[in-house]
Amino acid sequence: MKIKVTQEKLSKALNNVSRIAIGKVTLPILNNVLIRVDNKKVSLITTNLDMATINYLPVSDSEDGVITVPAKLIADFVSNLPKGEIVEISTKDNKITIKSGKYSSTINGTLADDFPEIPEIDETNAITYKINIDDFKTSVGQVIIAASNDLTRPALTGVFFNTDDKNTLAIASTDGYRLAEKKLINNVKSEAHAIVPSNSLQEVLRVISEDMEEVEISFDENLVRFRLGEIEIVSKLIDASYPDYKKLIPKDNNIKVTVKRDELIRVTKLAALFSRSVGGSIVCEAKAPNTFSVKSIANEFGENDSTLEVPVENEGKVNLNSRFLIDALNALDAPEIDFVFSDHITPILLKNKDDNRYIHIVMPLNV
Secondary structure, eight states: EOOOOOOHHHHHHHHHHTTTTOOOOTTTGGGEEHHHHHHEEEEEEEEOEEEEEEEOOOSSSEEEEEEEEEEEHHHHHHHOOOOEEEEEEEEEETTTEEETTTEEEEOOOOOEEEEEEOOOOOOTTTTTEEEEHHHHHHHHHHHHTTTTOOSSSSGGGGEEEOOOOOEEEEEEEEOEEEEEEEEEESSOOSOEEEEEEEHHHHHHHHHOTTOOEEEEEEESEEEEEETTTTEEEEEEEOOOOOGGGGSOOOOOOEEEEEOOOOOOOOHHHHHHHOGGTTTTEEEEEEEETEEEEEEEEEEETBEEEEEOOOOOSSSSEEEHEEEEEHHHHHHHOSSEEEEEOOOOSOOOOEEEEEOOOOEEEEEEOOO
16 A cells, blocks of 8 residues: 655544544454555545544555554654655555655554444435535534433434424434524425434534535434545434424413523623532523513522613513523524523523524423
8 A cells, every 4th residue: 555645634634533543442443543545545434333434535646555553643643744745655564654754654553354344324215415514513513512411311312303394404402401403404305303423423523624615414224424525424323212302392481581692691600600509500580671680599608699681571580500501592693682481390492582593492490
């Protein structure tokens, strides 16, 4: 095998794929990156068995071959080579030699025979969507914060891609205490009902760069594939049934307060400082005609009460987890947001003013 490529391109590609190369005592080859050259097409591949990252690499010169080498070692070595230089890679007797100017290193490799097979999407039965990269990045970031870490409920550890009866593709997540939903694409022609692991989506977000314009997402029965320029990430789907989350979205909340997002973040953070000893519990209260307050419950540290002057028609109050509320407010991106609720036991709904594409729901606390 032989490759000639610039240091910048090789280093970026190795950094993209090396993050999921993990050490498993029972399968040490998962520490490695598979480097394959086939008909002048170079691919760098890593996998943790649940997910695989593939980075295709444009090169100026190559000869066919395949080998696996420790991913972190080669990534760190190449990243420390001089920028702007040409890197030459060649193999002999299961060893890989890397040269760049006066720098040279030989790394012991491993035959690729034991490297796990990378699953491929069933193209004949796959459904595919294309999304603007900025919209995708923002949307996933808004939703993934509500996913659960509880491995005993695997469905809730992922993000649910689904279409509704209006042919809108949406993504949603919930941990049982909060729920986030973002509508991605209108008028789609193919139905989707797939749970993508959150860690796979985190990896997709990490490889996004400024020069990318679009992400192509393909689903088959068992897999999802994300294509971003020269990068592909293939992941297993979570094999579980997602709850009917739309039943959790409140329909009859009659108290709506429109507030400036930055001001609400500020007063919520102030109240949160005093609520640490009571599990982050704070009280949000609307009082006619023009007061919305956020306060902490009196405790050993004291108490805090901040008010905002906004029009209020119906009165009510609700106890919330301050961290969940701050997470939701940070995910919203409009100058003004709607804070919608009805009583102390009904979930609150947060959204950008006059915009229903993204909603965030927080369950109240029983205090």
